[in-house]
């Protein structure tokens with residue numbers, strides 16, 4: 589077993605990673621923000637010195653897309669410079685780094701699946717901070733011979749618990765109120781659990797996948813309205829829901845109209861078929 593350190597262990601993805609049952613439990617070190625604060629180089633150094641992992645999975649992030657417009661400094665401290673600190677320290681210590689990024693690095697103006705060689709053009713602080721983080725990792729590992737990095741961009745992450753779109757729909761659907769749900773944004777709902785399992789597989793067997801940038805996701809696309817209606821049907825909930833445009837819900841940060849990340853190259857490299865978002869939702873919820 590390779591020794592893995594997980595950052596951001598209390599988050600949606602981090603908690604799924606932390607719960608994965610591995611044959612050798614001593615191989616996994618779970619760090620919340622108190623144990624490892626990515627904005628603080630000394631804290632990173634201390635945690636990596638103490639636990640001596642062979643690979644770090646970075647699930648720590650500032651993810652409040654709208655609040656980031658007002659808290660740009662904090663968003664950048666975590667997602668850009670924080671990721672840079674982590675990457676430089678990992679690279680210097682010969683530790684592999686697995687990092688998670690987002691569809692928000694793209695403008696969403698495209699109308700065909702985003703591939704890893706499409707040019708990022710974030711429209712808000714969150715997306716920009718994540719893109720800066722991606723670039724900081726590439727720079728930190730430039731010329732590294734003892735370690736390597738993987739970045740997995742994902743979109744529309746949800747889980748059977750916590751705060752995410754699926755849980756919001758289940759709560760609102762149960763309230764009996766009439767709902768208006770956005771039908772002009774396209775993406776593919778992606779569950780945190782299967783993503784966590786794939787990240788851990790790569791952490792344990794780095795030969796599984798060439799290092800670099802990958803897009804992870806399900807087969808789609810769908811709109812938020814499609815996703816909500818599929819959840820209601822799956823849960824046999826009779827909800828009065830109508831589709832609406834994004835303009836019905838003005839937000840400080842612009843939402844990408846098109847967020848569908850092409851999952852095929854990654855799945856091909858892993859020798860698997862991508863799962864349809866609806867099948868995955870039925871398993872997860």
Ligand SMILES: NC(=O)c1ccc[n+]([C@@H]2O[C@H](COP(=O)([O-])OP(=O)(O)OC[C@H]3O[C@@H](n4cnc5c(N)ncnc54)[C@H](OP(=O)(O)O)[C@@H]3O)[C@@H](O)[C@H]2O)c1
Pocket residue numbers: 595596597598599600601602620621624625626627647648649650651666670688689690691718742743744745746
């Ligand atoms: N959620 C989505 O829809 C979505 C979509 C695309 C991509 N992503 C990406 O997927 C990854 C995981 O997202 P998620 O949904 O699991 O996010 P999340 O639930 O917000 O979890 C992020 C975690 O990072 C921790 N954190 C924040 N600042 C930190 C710091 N300075 N040092 C260490 N830890 C810190 C948070 O700690 P506290 O608990 O103490 O706040 C939290 O536990 C992120 O990289 C995100 O950008 C998410």
